[in-house]
Amino acid sequence: MRLLLVNPNMTTAMTDSMAALARKVAGDRAEIVPLTAPRGFPYIASRAEAQIAGAITLEMIADHQQGMDAVIIGAFGDPGLAGARDLFDLPVVGMAEAAVLSAAMMGERFSIVTFSPVMRRWYADCVAATGLSARFTGVRTPETHQPDVGRARDLLRADLVALARRAVVEDGADVVILGGAPLAGLAPEIAGEVPALVLDPICAATAQALALASLRVGFGARACKPVGKPSVGLAPALGRVIAAG
Amino acid sequence: MRLLLVNPNMTTAMTDSMAALARKVAGDRAEIVPLTAPRGFPYIASRAEAQIAGAITLEMIADHQQGMDAVIIGAFGDPGLAGARDLFDLPVVGMAEAAVLSAAMMGERFSIVTFSPVMRRWYADCVAATGLSARFTGVRTPETHQPDVGRARDLLRADLVALARRAVVEDGADVVILGGAPLAGLAPEIAGEVPALVLDPICAATAQALALASLRVGFGARACKPVGKPSVGLAPALGRVIAAG
Amino acid sequence: MRLLLVNPNMTTAMTDSMAALARKVAGDRAEIVPLTAPRGFPYIASRAEAQIAGAITLEMIADHQQGMDAVIIGAFGDPGLAGARDLFDLPVVGMAEAAVLSAAMMGERFSIVTFSPVMRRWYADCVAATGLSARFTGVRTPETHQPDVGRARDLLRADLVALARRAVVEDGADVVILGGAPLAGLAPEIAGEVPALVLDPICAATAQALALASLRVGFGARACKPVGKPSVGLAPALGRVIAAG
Amino acid sequence: MRLLLVNPNMTTAMTDSMAALARKVAGDRAEIVPLTAPRGFPYIASRAEAQIAGAITLEMIADHQQGMDAVIIGAFGDPGLAGARDLFDLPVVGMAEAAVLSAAMMGERFSIVTFSPVMRRWYADCVAATGLSARFTGVRTPETHQPDVGRARDLLRADLVALARRAVVEDGADVVILGGAPLAGLAPEIAGEVPALVLDPICAATAQALALASLRVGFGARACKPVGKPSVGLAPALGRVIAAG
Amino acid sequence: MRLLLVNPNMTTAMTDSMAALARKVAGDRAEIVPLTAPRGFPYIASRAEAQIAGAITLEMIADHQQGMDAVIIGAFGDPGLAGARDLFDLPVVGMAEAAVLSAAMMGERFSIVTFSPVMRRWYADCVAATGLSARFTGVRTPETHQPDVGRARDLLRADLVALARRAVVEDGADVVILGGAPLAGLAPEIAGEVPALVLDPICAATAQALALASLRVGFGARACKPVGKPSVGLAPALGRVIAAG
Amino acid sequence: MRLLLVNPNMTTAMTDSMAALARKVAGDRAEIVPLTAPRGFPYIASRAEAQIAGAITLEMIADHQQGMDAVIIGAFGDPGLAGARDLFDLPVVGMAEAAVLSAAMMGERFSIVTFSPVMRRWYADCVAATGLSARFTGVRTPETHQPDVGRARDLLRADLVALARRAVVEDGADVVILGGAPLAGLAPEIAGEVPALVLDPICAATAQALALASLRVGFGARACKPVGKPSVGLAPALGRVIAAG
DSSP: OEEEEEEOSSOHHHHHHHHHHHHHHHGGGOEEEEEEOSSBOSSOOSHHHHHHHHHHHHHHHHHHOTTOSEEEEOSTTOTTHHHHHHHSSSOEEEHHHHHHHHHHHHOSOEEEEOSOGGGHHHHHHHHHHHTOGGGEEEEEOOSSOOSOGGGHHHHTHHHHHHHHHHHHHTTOOSEEEEOSGGGTTHHHHHGGGSSSEEEOHHHHHHHHHHHHHHTOOOOTTOTTSOOOOOOBSSOHHHHHHHHHO | OEEEEEESSSOHHHHHHHHHHHHHHHGGGOEEEEEEOSSBOSSOOSHHHHHHHHHHHHHHHHHHOTTOSEEEEOSTTOTTHHHHHHHSSSOEEEHHHHHHHHHHHHOSOEEEEOSOGGGHHHHHHHHHHHTOGGGEEEEEOOSSOOSOGGGHHHHTHHHHHHHHHHHHHTTOOSEEEEOSGGGTTHHHHHGGGSSSEEEOHHHHHHHHHHHHHHTOOOOTTOTTSOOOOOOBSOOHHHHHHHHHO | OEEEEEESSSOHHHHHHHHHHHHHHHGGGOEEEEEEOSSBOSSOOSHHHHHHHHHHHHHHHHHHOTTOSEEEEOSTTOTTHHHHHHHSSSOEEEHHHHHHHHHHHHOSOEEEEOSOGGGHHHHHHHHHHHTOGGGEEEEEOOSSOOSOGGGHHHHTHHHHHHHHHHHHHTTOOSEEEEOSGGGTTHHHHHGGGSSSEEEOHHHHHHHHHHHHHHTOOOOTTOTTSOOOOOOBSSOHHHHHHHHHO | OEEEEEESSSOHHHHHHHHHHHHHHHGGGOEEEEEEOSSBOSSOOSHHHHHHHHHHHHHHHHHHOTTOSEEEEOSTTOTTHHHHHHHSSSOEEEHHHHHHHHHHHHOSOEEEEOSOGGGHHHHHHHHHHHTOGGGEEEEEOOSSOOSOGGGHHHHTHHHHHHHHHHHHHTTOOSEEEEOSGGGTTHHHHHGGGSSSEEEOHHHHHHHHHHHHHHTOOOOTTOTTSOOOOOOBSSOHHHHHHHHHO | OEEEEEESSSOHHHHHHHHHHHHHHHGGGOEEEEEEOSSBOSSOOSHHHHHHHHHHHHHHHHHHOTTOSEEEEOSTTOTTHHHHHHHSSSOEEEHHHHHHHHHHHHOSOEEEEOSOGGGHHHHHHHHHHHTOGGGEEEEEOOSSOOSOGGGHHHHTHHHHHHHHHHHHHTTOOSEEEEOSGGGTTOHHHHGGGSSSEEEOHHHHHHHHHHHHHHTOOOOTTOTTSOOOOOOBSSOHHHHHHHHHO | OEEEEEESSSOHHHHHHHHHHHHHHHTTSOEEEEEEOSSBOSSOOSHHHHHHHHHHHHHHHHHHOTTOSEEEEOSTTOTTHHHHHHHSSSOEEEHHHHHHHHHHHHOSOEEEEOSOGGGHHHHHHHHHHHTOGGGEEEEEOOSSOOSOGGGHHHHTHHHHHHHHHHHHHTTOOSEEEEOSGGGTTHHHHHGGGSSSEEEOHHHHHHHHHHHHHHTOOOOTTOTTSOOOOOOBSSOHHHHHHHHHO
16 A cells, blocks of 8 residues: 655644654555655644645545555645545545544543643644544643744643643543644654653554554545546646546 | 725726625625635635635735725635634624624524535535524525526526525525625515515625624734744745735 | 624613724724613623623613614623524524634634633633534633723733733644623734734624625525424513524 | 422412322422412513513412422423522422423433424523533424313313324434323323333422432532622512622 | 432442431431442542443442432432433432532532542542533642541541632632532531532432432333443342333 | 453354455554453343343453453453453453444444344443444434345345445434344445445554554553452452452
8 A cells, every 4th residue: 555644734844743653554565755844833833824735635535646545644734624525536644634533532531731821722723623522631732832843842841741740630631633744743752751642643544544554445426526627727636637527 | 085995806807896786784884895816716615615716815905905894705615705704803794694694693593605506615604614504494506507607596586486485485494695796786576475584695795894803803912813833835925914814 | 785793782882982983993894782681780790690691681682673774792702692593584603602703713723811810710611602613722710810801801911912922832723812891892902913813802802793784685485493382581682582483 | 308399480370280180299398388479470471571480480489488498389381490500599490490300311312392383482592501402302292282271181181192203213212201280190001102211390390309409519608609688669578688698 | 218228339328428427318308228339349540440330320229229319329429310301201410410519500620639639530430420520610629549438537627628729710710619528528517617608419319319319200111211222241129120111 | 462252142153254354454563462351152142131241251261361452342342341341451352342432532423233133222321331422313224134144235235325325314324333143244345335434443442452452551650440359150260460459
């Protein structure tokens, strides 16, 4: 199988670390084809940025979906997910959604722990979009924003462990999701210090992409697919997909 | 006051008819500044198209917000609304949201009646986004898609009246929203035939834009505003807004 | 236009201060016709009192609705709102509901800050009545009841700012509603000290009354209107409205 | 024990038939003290009427609570219930709420069947007020209003059985509540024709009043009780209760 | 009347203390027939244990339902409740559900206070099962597990009062449920120290069993009853009930 | 990897057909170890039966978990799922839950189509247990019960296609789950006749078991695990697991 791993952020280092984790999960079951956004933002952190980056995500998928078995949108917050799912005839998985739904199959209540209070609002919106808010114990973050996103993981390790422990003991979570691409790979490292299951979203997303692709469901004639229509100014491949309907 | 009326669709005739209705509501209280999408789609009808058109909407607002008192996003479905609201320091109103919240102040349960089954899914998502699904009696549409969107209003008039009546009698709605730009202006024409309040979304959106602007709330230092950041490949004005944070 | 501003409380000073704010919002668009409850309570603060004052509110509207374009119920908690809306053929706006729905069009999550813990329960019920509890971050109040309601605004200014700041930083609100007639007019004064939009309910209610009235929706033949019926012992005008159905 | 059965409607025949049923449920456990509203409406059927009749209900309870062990509000729709519960230091039970919560202890999903489409809206609001809408399969009624409320039970018997059967077979209800005082006593008569449990609200309310009273819970120092305050123009006993706090 | 009080726990002392309380509530209205689980656990405290003990509960009811008017499942958490309700032709009441629904008839928001953090998760699930989570202010417990369940009531008395007070003042509860069989009988003792109504679940369950039984509803031909079917290895009486359908 | 496929039903033919499908999904990634319930029911169809069969499921898992990487509970309705998840230190997947959550990652709204109206109630409860009722368009079934469960798939093929089509066109589902072990394997056969994605629950459950197992999450020290305790009369291995805590 081949999985397209679309990073809607422009930071290649993030793509690389996510691809490495995805490969570890996929093993020899699938080739991971990583892609970094050619324009947009170094790191998406708001709904406005997700609106723009989500449109770029659709372009990236349209350009590279040929021969793929599933798509992973590699940004916690899932920019472009709902639109991509309607448009393309293969499974499309978002990191936040995959982590949340995997958590819902491993425990009763889940928490998201992340590196910056700036993400709180957007991540809570993502959970609401899945419909599972009633099983969500909230987003726990440090109180101040760490501007060096790339080093967040190392600088904040102890804080993140403490937050995860509070999510378990005070909020009653039995699964903790480490949200945000900058924390990719941290889960197994801190799992021993947290009395709950600890999930890595890129791993969850890869596992889910493989799972959904393995079902070999036919996407042919979905009634929910948008009616084909002309467009102006879109990237050519995306325009063709939308024209075909 | 000056209200920016952004039509995320490319159809100028729609912009014209919405602007005419908006001017009627605004009277001499505000100048309506209409704008038609320079690229994108003739008529947005899905979440995928809304993802793309929403990004274009942000560009259009960034380009023309100077000197405006509020913004109306002139497409039922509100492409770009959440992002625009976080980003810009003035009230931003969506046609669907404004109609739904106005309906919630005029009655207990509201219905959306529109011209095509194709819109059902997206419109129901819009109501869910407001949080008011529990007061929503559903979307009523003709059973088949009328491809000539521009003539839907005339061709389907009798059907739409019948659907609105069923929304009242069978579903228990006391407010009926006529959803979708192609039905703009139809509400007062059929109101006498429907035993409920009948709302026109562009009129509701204009009234709400005026209402929110008249509150003169300070947008200065909102904690929820995205942190400023660099970007690549965005339209210049939008890039500047996002860089400023 | 003419807006009937019904104060279900008996305190004329409150009516005066609300009328002054309403006039500021309405400008030359509408005449504000204020009315103070002739019986009932100096200041409504519970569901029991709202049950009684709501019935008085219906009487006041029945007595003075002639020639009005909309009604504002000038008590946060909206006594009599649902009944008035069913009964009278013009828009009826409640201070709490108008503030909550305006907040929902200006941000994602809203908080209510008020002057006494005594109000917490009733205000939370009001939000629940709108259906928007999922976007509500709660009521923040001082811990003790300040019995001199008239001076609450001055005595508690610093506390209220601190509470509003906590609503933003700890609870994630991006709009703060200053609930309760005694805080009328405080919003613009403290807005600079709170990193969120700050809403004044009487201003929001006035803006919404103008907005809904400007839609000129026909109220004629609503199926939801109560069937006419005789009554005993009601104020004459109210009895006539109910008899007419 | 003594149970005050307050009929917020002015129709003595209804009070009599409800009292007879209540006495059958109470047996020798409690004396039923029936009371008919001295003013208001022959039969309450809307939220506006409930606003007014609810205030009258508070007066009636204040006048007669002395020596009572619990209060039953004898109108499906529970006018005045929330306020009465806050105000008076004894259990107060509403017919709709008692029926709904009893149904929730006897089955998984419940339906309300009643005699007129006019009641649909108000009854659905009552269920929403309990918080149990997710277990509610809806209100089933004949399509047209039967103006002779007193004879509804006899004239509509076959229709009501058919509606109850549809509530079970089509909607999945396992408990059917026969809503509205005019249907009091019908439940056992038709139970054999309906493949579900059939509940009579006045019986449920009497049983619940006895149940809650038998718990002998102390009402003394509830924090949720309204603070005492002066009032103008209230019935004397009600004024005294409110003044005492 | 005769009420079967099934204790799904194996601890006879608990059965005895629950039976004593039940007898006090029932007075001469009903004989209480207590039963202690012949196998299973000394004290159920998790969903896994409830799965097993719930099956044992069904056996106990099948063995002893003959001649009974209602059944009380005497464990807060209600093991086996949903299945028993479908299966047996008489009212079946659970301690948690009865306490929660009684609380919902006595106040607006309720809290559960119990003796160990270990119970939090299961008790919250129980409230969710009733559908009333929106009126639930949460479970308050001491921070550490007190392993001597039998002495919890005496050892933790002061802590429980303090927790109940916080549930009222901080969480806004107006009814406090003392959850868990080990706290049976404590409610009236501490009621004077808590500014809210304090409910004892076994008392609430007994009162509800009497209430539902007094309605004399016919259970005969419920459509929701499982279709009869053969089984292997079940206790004989339970096998017969299931075979009969 | 090794996946334990526990069939809580006693019908070996069902186990065989589920195992065959699971093997097809797992390919050479995992060995499927099927197990048929040694006692209980030929086919579970109610909550009462699920209570009993769920306890048997826990025994079966305790007896055979050694060396397994994940467990699949092979009955749509997921008997014993919540308890098993708390108790055992490996991923446990239920057919209904896995199908529902997979559906939620492949579309916006899902329907369940099954072979008998008898299952409606239990299946709807299963969806409610996941928390995703808001995205659920309901259970569609033939109107009458087909007693020969084993032949349901062949006898009802045309009916099931028609029901699935109605779920898409009338209810707005974009994913259809074919619920119930007797329909295992039917999904790919009818997919071409249904304009939506069609999911087979045993395939979804297998894919999810593989996905969750591949995450290699540490189950060691979960705070949510039940405290160890003695038991009487349990199957030995289950008793040991519960004693260990």
